[in-house]
Amino acid sequence: MQVSGNLLVWLLVIPFVVSLLAFWARTLGAGARRFLEAVHLIGITLLLVLTLWVIKLVLINGSLLALSGWFYADKLAAVFVLVIGLMGFLNGLYSIGYMRHDLVTGEVDRKGLSTYYGFFHLFLFTMIFTVLSNNIALMWVGVEATTLGSAFLVGLYGHKSSLEAAWKYVLICSVGVAFALYGTILVYSNSFSVVQNAHDSMLWTEIVKHARLLDPMVMKLAFVFILIGFGTKAGLFPMHAWLPDAHSEAPSPVSSLLSGVLLKCALFAIIRYYIVVGKAIGSAFPSTLLLIFGVLSIAFAAFFIFSQRDIKRMLAYSSVENVGIIATGLGLGGPLGIFAALFHAINHSIAKSLMFCTSGNILIKYGTRDLDVIKGMLKVAPFTAFLLGSGALAVAGSPPFNVFISELLTVTAGLNSGYLWLMILCLLFLLVVFAAFLRLIGEAVFGSPPENVTRGDVSFITILPIFLLFILMFGLGVYIPSPLSDLLKGAADIVLSGL
């Protein structure tokens, strides 16, 4: 147990060390790019290997503890570690080609590249830190740190608009997360009065054990703060205001991490509290809140998706919608609802990463995110066009892709809980999203391209990661491998029963 628990420490150490190396590389001069790419590639590969190893151990042992209980990985955390590791690897792979292009065109210089890779791994580190923290204060610190780690990536290009987006991001999320701090303190003070041990009462595993003894009124209040606080970070309506700017201004692989992974980490924090609060006061109260925020997010985002003319902003609003679906799934509850929500979290991160990376390729090709200019991709870059089309279909929730399955499961869970009309309403909102993305394909993929765009696909290295994402997206659309379904079922059990 102890030996394998050390694996969690390695999972934290590796991105941190890679990050430091990347920052150090700015002193290297001409060889910096090669060094950075090599270190980066080793870093993401090790991360992926460790991730899969940790998941394997979690599946065998049930859970892992490290550093006298400060870090903890159960099946729930493993789901999110999987998302971070897998998406970190694929987006990291994509970053290499994308940042090379930015270097060639002078968007960033060598120091900028070092900053990029440094913060990229620091960002991964903070996200892993968040999901592995058993200590609720550290978990809060982790979420706050993700903001700081990624804000520099959002503002990387130093344009007026990207700096504004970064500033807005830091400001709104810090204020939001301050609410979560208040919630955290409430839970801590309450658990301290029950557990009577300053250290243990901060550990999530201990709090859950004593959840039934916690004060119902305080827990209710705490959950509201937690939901607003971490909900800001997760991009739930109406606290999502930072999200479209940050996601559209960041370099594409970072947009993809923000949207595909970071939002999930904030949701993870909410789920941890949802479990505690559910045990303390029953799940009716937290479920209803999640359901309200979830459905509102879907409803609101659906219409904003429809009206966007900037492809990355459109994708950003789609993230709000999808976080809404996950929150709805959690709110509907039951084994099916939780399973659907967690599965949707994985599916959305795959599909959305694919879309953001493809939008990166579009930026390379067309030099713009404006949908009035991006036309005729089929003639310009057929393979990218194919991937964009598939990704848009997936995000729209169409078979044969994975999002279709998890959305259908969510609807099924809704009917199971007796929300027939609410589900029909949600399906109608999803129809708006569907129309928006089909229109996107119609315009961007077909039609005739602008004159100044050179024909021919972008380089192999920027296509390969997207293609791997496509395989995942299609594979999970037609089959769910049993280790994954075991993991998800196990995680759903934890959400329902506590430990």
Added chain:
Amino acid sequence: MLWYALGSILVPAIGSLLVLLLPERHAKKVGQLFSFLAFVCGLLLLVGFAADRASFTRDLVTIGGISFYGVTIDALSVLVNFIVVFIGWLICTYSAGYMSPENREHPIKEGVPRFYAFMLLFIGSMAGVVFSSTLLGLLFFFEMTGLCSWGLIGFYGDQKSRKSALLAIVLTHAAALGLYVATAYVFVNTGSFSVNALNELTDTGKIIAFIGILIACWGKSAQFPFQSWLPEAMVAPTPVSAYLHAASMVKVGVYIFARTVLATGAVPQVIGLIGAIMAVVTMIYGFIMYFPQEDMKRLLAYSTITQLSYIFLAISISIYGSKMAFNGAVAHIFNHAFAKGLFFLVAGALAYTTGTRLLPMLKGILNKIPVVGLGFIAAAVAITGVPPFNGFFSKFMIFVGGFEIGKLYPLILVLIIVTILESVGSFIWFLKWLGASVLGAPSEPVAGASQVPFAISLVLAILMVMTLISQYIVLTLLS
């Protein structure tokens, strides 16, 4: 048997991928080859089934003890699959001639691989719908066929076709939400996605599930109030209109309705009532819309809408207990596919050779291009139900079934009489265009018509034969 069924699904899907990967010059050959292989699978299955009559259901994708997808082989699926792969192959052959720069209406210089990729994927998805033993499978492939249809309607890529494509997919997807809800509802109440699980529902449960199913089916089969996408979809290349929007995809709706009714022993009669009334409403609407149409393809689209209403009516009547009406519905799915497919391909051949499909400009077709003229005659009389053509047999079965039930339920009797009136009316209207367009001296566009490519003539000839004999295939298998 199972492998033939899977072959019909997978062979075209693999072909679809190959068409995209291989160089453009091979696209037509690969498209024809794989559609032919799928046809062979379908034919062997038909022959094999006719010999041993062994119906069965086999689960294929099972996750956590729940069957996600399985295959059902029975007379219904074998017959419908046969039209899917047979006409699919004919269309792929016809398209080899049609999709060329020689085409006078729409010279086609690029996009042939994309066309065949969507077409082959569509054949596979259709076979997927037809064999599906689960509601989830039906839903999955329902949406897949919609996507292929969207890609093919928007094939030319101009503003108008993109808009029509979007309308088609949004409307059918909106209707599909009914099937989403029905699938989820059945799963929640029975713990199974299987079509047969409909049986385990209470009567109220069946009504809820069937209303969802009906909405989806109306959408896909362009029935009122979802009909508007079909006439707009006529901007697609004509082989697409012939295949997707006459012979096969629009049959997904009636097929799913038939499949679920067949699987559910006792369907509440109120569903039959709703289905029958809506069918006749659509029929009257479609009939009225015949008159202003001058574009041959739009006229045919409205004719498809009304013919699909016949099938809805027949299935709805079968809910009241008429086996004859159900068999009539299956026979009409089968027969109409050949007749209407032929009719559209005639329209396509006219557009290809003369550059127009406006009926008032087409005169004296028989005189100048006899093969097309004969096709026109065969298709028109088959659609309107003149013996010895196939349409007569299936319509007759539907009427007999209708009177059987009509004796007990006066409302059904009224509906069936309206249907007969529609049938007579459309006969007269088609006879009018037949006289004006086919016979007589050639008009200017027809007189200047170009040569009909061999591929097109061949397919027209095969389909003409089928409009004379398809009813015997169906009657043999249903007996």
